Amino acid sequence: MIYRENGQFKTSYRADSAILAIRQDRWAMAALLALAFVGLPLLGNEYLFRAILIPFLILSLAALGLNVLVGYCGQISLGTGAFMAVGAYAAYNFQVRIEGMPLILSLLLGGVCSTVVGVLFGIPSLRIKGLYLAVATLAAQFFCDWAFLRIKWFTNNSSSGNVSVSDLSVFGLAIESPVQKYLFCLSFVCVFALLTKNLVRGAVGREWMAMRDMDVAAAVIGIRPVYAKLSAFAVSSFIVGVAGALWGFVHLGSWEPAAFSIDRSFQLLFMVILGGLGSIMGSFFGAAFIIFLPLLLNQIPHWLGLPMSTETASHLELMVFGALIVFFLIKEPHGLARLWSTAKEKLRLWPFPH
């Protein structure tokens, strides 16, 4: 009922190829954007922005980037943390070494540097695939951890190896308050999500997917594996690099290589797998699951007034979280995004299921 599309006819190619083809989807998206851009800034408090929404948005962006690589092109990567780190440190260097560098430009240039590194580490993907490639991309992780810990130039000779940025501003507007930071990240995420969505709908995306589904067949029908795989690495690491730069600049403000450790790579891979491989929305679902749920689980005993020690609560949080991951993957191996589309299917027939 809610999702019934009776009477919505598509009479042009344009209408047929719209991202949101159904009226209900358009309304829902408009409502969501209105809530995100207007509603939340009016309603939310500082904790919501600083500790929940900003990390959620930035990690969603990183998961989106990884999803391009893993979900759409089928190239498993464990080097996401490294590409984030490259983006963050490159952006930092642009910011401190070039006087008057605009913030957005240094963030994007951070993404460009990450692209270069990503393509470099993507070259082995032409010869190796699957788990073997995952191990090869691990090399990127270890190399970058090493480089940012040891090579003083990257950290502007900071004695402790810790770098920090401050006084962020765009077009003369300071980005200081949590709401401003949130809106800044939100704009980035919206633009990138739209661009990625269009990219994966187009010819490039189809090449990626063909490569993912069967690379030999794809090569036979005329898709160049080199181009397809490396372009996926390039796009993915660009987005991931920008996300890394945002993580350092906007969320942490001051960071060390540990912020982009291998744990971050795993976390992002889990987001993509849980959220749904090969789905834009899945990246957001996955990020939400991995960020919100532990926070919620951690605070539930406190809200319910259970006298529980801190370590018990955090052990319990890990246990429940782990169990939920297993549960969701058994119930829906294609991730939360598939769960969502199943729900939509059911809503089309509701209240008369058959």
Add this chain to the structure above:
Amino acid sequence: MKLKPSLVLALAAAASGLFGPAQAAPEAKEQFFPLLVYRTGPYAPNGTPWANGKQDYLKMINARDGGVNGVKLTYEECETGYATDKGVECYERLKGKGATLFDPQATGITFALTDKVIKDKIPLITLGYGLAASQDGNVFKWNFPLMGSYWTAADMLIQHLAKKEGGFDKLKGKKIALVYHDSPFGKEPIPLLDERQKMHGFDLLKIPVTAPGVEQKSAWLQVRQQRPDYVLLWGWGVMNSTALKEAQATGYPREKMYGVWWAGAEPDVKDVGEGAKGYNALALNTSGQSPKVIQDILKHVHDKGQGSGPKDEVGSVLYTRGVIIQALGIEAVRRAQERFGKGKVMTGEQVRWGLENLALDQKKLDALGLGGVLRPLSTSCADHMGSTWARVHTWDGAKWNFSSDWMQADEQILKPMVKQAADKYAAEKKLERRTPADCQS
């Protein structure tokens, strides 16, 4: 999918917590202390006694004195796992509940919070850790590395080694290795050691150990090859006991190993037992159950069955340090009340004034039961450290024994370095040095 009623309740609670207006400070007279802790993860063995000490001291003050001049002390813990991003989340969570003072309990988290507290107007206590340059209160208005920083620690260790060798000139040509945790925490002492190296002509070998420090084979291979005269151990958590075991396996004499004060507590040596015999470390404070403050905690908290941890842990090195940190925080509140009104709940800015004007002489320390646990301490606008006194203690296989006199870092060397680093920070952040008028506020 039907939502279970309990889940709905929890979600509703979550929503009200997130969307409600920022919670106001509690109406009752309660001073809220946020406690960032790590009781899980690779640093838990050391983080736990520290956290227990802090919590027990709060409970004791409530039980013994009924709070500070009638203001009851409340607290809430938040688990960071030593991770910076979780620490930031905890900071934001507890800040909203009226926090007026934070002890981040980790160098990485301190770095991340240093920029945030300026805007939030909440002071940070980083007792014996954090940013060495933040001693300069004229630039770092909100940071308080009370009792010592990694620069003072490194300086005292070099002084101690020189004394052992019979003078600074004897250090020439000696090899000193710094085996450090490869993070801001481990790298902090390097500038000072470099400075001292230039002055005295010893060889400084820098041997990093990847966090968390359970994998140290390659580091100790270097030690075995280079055979340094001394090893300075800049470790934390599991890294320390691993280092001692590796030293034992390498055959490096433990008598020549000197840890920073975070590498000199019971969890570091207990599991190594005899293998750690002779190992030395700096000590900021005493340990043991004899000080009056520890006796009070036992009497008012543990004997009533309200202790935060096992009873025999009370008075251990890190537990006592937790007590000191909390005690100094509470003394800052007390000091602030003397100026801004006794029996009132202090704000972050007022607590900061209190921290900046701590004047704990021997008499006051004795009254607090802290006599003998630490030396008198007084802070000022320019000096956010107060004083820095430490001793070396040595593990005899069963307990720590003091093996040196009190030492102090050499201000002649430290002062210009602190000033230079603070100036660099101020220039990077475009901060002005504070004016004398600002000091009065």
